[in-house]
Amino acid sequence: MKLTTKGRYAVMAMADLASFKDQGPVSLSDISLRQNISLPYLEQIFLKLKNNNLVKSVRGAKGGYKLELSPDEIKISNIISAVDEEVKMLNCKKDSKKGCNNKSSKCITHNLWDQLDQHINNFFEKVKLQDLVKKKQILNK
Amino acid sequence: MKLTTKGRYAVMAMADLASFKDQGPVSLSDISLRQNISLPYLEQIFLKLKNNNLVKSVRGAKGGYKLELSPDEIKISNIISAVDEEVKMLNCKKDSKKGCNNKSSKCITHNLWDQLDQHINNFFEKVKLQDLVKKKQILNK
DNA sequence: TTTAAATCATACTAAATTAGTAGGAATTGA
């Protein structure tokens, strides 16, 4: 049960952006160096962040990305979902072959996974980007 | 961000065992049919459950498995860890090449993932097997 | 005593997902 690099890198990159938000647009090559993430991979990630209106781009030389909102307006959940990192513990499907829902009704663990989904999503809703950049403070809930 | 089938099936199978705990040992082929899980796959899973003292086996014809403890003494976390389903959001590693910890100190998102790990593990600690078998009641936290 | 039903154990393999790379086109400040 792990996060994919896409979700992880997206949050790292956004936190990086937040840290340098007063220095004009930040280029992906800068982020790539600081966070040790491959540049073309970052490009893919930022395409999605942009399409979800979390960042805006400045094209051309000396260009880069800036946050669309202030760090205290951006929830981790926004970032996670922007890059299609889904929290998906439930496994029920319509078609009988795959998924645990073979006999029309819900399986014995359905409610458990449903609650777990909510539990995790609540966490991502509660934490803001701002919470990450206040120099390494302990996240207070 | 998903659970693997190993963790999912382990919990389903344990809940099944708990449901039928008064009928002598339950065979894996019964569980296989009821929960729609491949028999040899279940065997692998139960090997681990047994090695972690969550179930005990009765060999030979008419054999099967029984719970080692009562359902209210078994936490979901026990089951999850027995089958090596790890909650592992952190990605820091010692070797410089892999993992996000390239510059000796912790990355900007380390605390976030650490808190998330705890958040999820708390959930698994709180819920008991018993909570699943009380006929489909809503889990109350 | 034979047989069938069951666990026990390990090795292998196919499918799916993840984590990137590759190869360019478009834009723009210097």
Added chain:
DNA sequence: TCAATTCCTACTAATTTAGTATGATTTAAA
């Protein structure tokens, strides 16, 4: 003009997951 940058899609390699396969061992019951 040119270098630095974003933009965009397709492809591929690596890893992980989700099983199969194979066979041994045990034991209740016929």
